[in-house]
Amino acid sequence: MSTDTLDLDDGTADRALLDARGLTLLVFTSQGCPNCRQAREALPDMNLNVDRIAWVDAGRSGGLVARYEVFHLPAMFVIRDGVYYGAVQASLAHWDISRQVALALDGYPAELP
Structure with a gap:
């Protein structure tokens, strides 16, 4: 599956996330964070x-x-489809992120924060 990327900020996030079909x-991240740089490269x-x-x-x-605490x-x-399913608490490993995303999708959806 091809994964698109987008950069969002306070002014663009709500509309983009509400309109996005599929799974986001x-x-x-932050520029000064080493783990963030690793995530930006690996994900x-x-x-x-x-x-x-x-x-x-x-x-x-x-x-x-x-808002996202x-x-x-x-x-x-x-x-997914403009609906919030929660946080993903995972290491930067494919198996862990995939498992945590699936667990989040099994939960109850909510409005975007």
């Missing part, structure tokens, strides 16, 4: 079962950081 992995090549990876620079999007970086969240 929303990832918060697009993991061939995850998602339609897109949406990146948010936490240092430039304080509103999204607050981001306390550590990188932070990942699952959104």
Whole structure:
């Protein structure tokens, strides 16, 4: 499956996520974070079962950081067809992220934060 990527911020995220069909992995990162750089390099090549990876620079999007209650970086969240399925607590390993995304999709959906 080909994975698209997009860069979002406080001004673009809501509309883009609400309109996106399929599965989005929303990832918060920061330029000064070594684990974030690793995530930014590794995630697009993991061939995850998602339609897109949406990146948010936490240092430039304080509103999204607050609404999604981001306390550590990188932070990942699952959104399908504009509906929020929650956080993904996983290591940067394909098997772990895939499992946690599937578990999130088994939960109850909610409105986007």
